[in-house]
Amino acid sequence: MKRRIKKAIEEAYKELVKKKRFPDDDVPSSHLISIPKQEQHGDYASNFAMVMASRLKMPPRKIAQEIVSALGDSLDFEKIEIAGPGFLNFFISDTFWQNSLNNIRDLGEHFGSSDAGAGKRVLVEFVSANPTGPLHVGHGRGAAVGDSLCRVLKKAGFQVESEYYINDVGNQMNNLGKSVYLRYKEAFGERVDFPDDCYKGDYIKDIAEGVKREFGDEFLKKDLSECLDFFTKRAVDEIFSGIKEDLREFRVNFDNWFSERTLHESGLIERTIEELKERGLIYEKEGALWFKTSEFGDEKDRVVKRSNGILTYFAADIAYHRQKIQRGYDLLVDIWGADHHGYVPRVKAAIKAFGKDEDILKVLLIQLVNLIEGGKLKAMSTRAGEFVTLREVIDDVGVDATRFIFLTRKCDSHLDFDLDLAKTQSQENPVYYVQYAHARLESVFRMAKDRGFELPNKDEADLSLLNAPEEIKIMKVLNQFPEVVEGAALNLEPHRISYYLTELAGLLHKYYTRYRFIGDDPLLTKARLVLAHVIKIVLKNGLELLGVEAPERM
């Protein structure tokens, strides 16, 4: 609808230029169609006249007047008003809204889809937690946002792939294997000193116990160096399968699992560095190899290979992102914890070094989750084994509520996750408000069936009977859904969906209290059942984008 109006205005303008009513000038893309907050300002508003005023050197209200007269009857508007400093306010007829219900009904689960993404290929990389311990709550936030974003982008016409980057090399891996080895020895009654750089969580003990059960004392006499690889692999496999299980349960889907190890084994990192060296972007200093990221906007150069010959994490990331680019995506979305923000300029620098516009990469920084329990902040550290796992929260709070909490905030705002509140007072969570709306509509249809009503065919229902202000308002909001999805996709802000659904649910609850879907008048009942059906479609489609279930009863 917004596009239709915008186009109509632009055509009216061109028409007026031809008639020499206006001097010829480009139409700036900055003129927008918006939905006014005040109903008296119409269904849609345009700021066209105000945007053009300074360019055309004409008073905005005069421009608006010309546009209105040129628009004439080109669209079936109820009326067009000029208001305030020069807003064009468009009022749409009730008939239009009523008929739109059939349109939504026909589209069904596809309603909300658009071609805004124009089939562009997007890679969304998220979670990417090191396989050194189970996922904790903070990872959950990234998982929920990333997964929902993928769903939203798909809906908006992008070709989307989701990817998990596995940091399965480096010192941390050795420390992990060592930690299990030590716990293994401990399981046989040996006293061991547990170093600070080892992982102290109970899950390490569980893995060690598993090794003991399966292999007995086979490794007891062996030196750490002899069996480190075994213990490391064992630990990674076990932890990682746990991570995958948690994600599955959290309804988070990944198309690709990308192992950092493969970058090393294939020699891609070395080759990438070689290539950069040939282009003079790598130099040696104090025994290490440095990448001139400062030539591409970073504040200083960065080491890619340490003086001990070991590649840095950044080196792998350069190769990884280059490899992503070569896979041919139009857009790369990386979702990181906000504590990695200092890392953004150097990765963007790498991308520029490969001749790509840095805007091909969008980094979403997810603020850390503060966990509150007993009114106190809980410290979280994987290494110290102090953390609340995602699984724990899922089990206590539920997948739907947890996802909704994460998706009802902009990701760059700090999030206080109050465990006690989420566990004991989960009724306060707005997710139930939305789900309840869906369940209520299901219940209406159960009752309708008992009373001998079915959802009528399209030609059976007289939608013009739906003329109550509340009904018209609902129809308007229903029609916003595709635009909300589009906005959420283009701005990478899945939280918009949650707010939209809360508003729609609120309108339903209000309507439900005041009117009855099933009444004495069969014609009115039929029409309202169509409305109920369409609201249900939109609620369900929206909840699907959040990865939250639409229950039939509660």
Add this chain to the structure above:
RNA sequence: CCGCCCAUAGCUCAAUUGGAUAGAGCAACGGACUUCUAAUCCGUAGGUUGGAGGUUCGAGUCCUCCUGGGCGGGCCA
């Protein structure tokens, strides 16, 4: 010392990307179940958008400075 992010109702958060009189939920107070689910609805109250300037038709949103909070600034990841 330098850089990035945040600051909106008592609390948790929105605000269509610069639009018109800043909105929801929770908490507080007062009402509504004989009718499709009260996990709901109606009403009351709650604000100098951290502070000061600036840009313009118009600023919570943009620019500068200040205050307060978070996070970074390693040949760690």
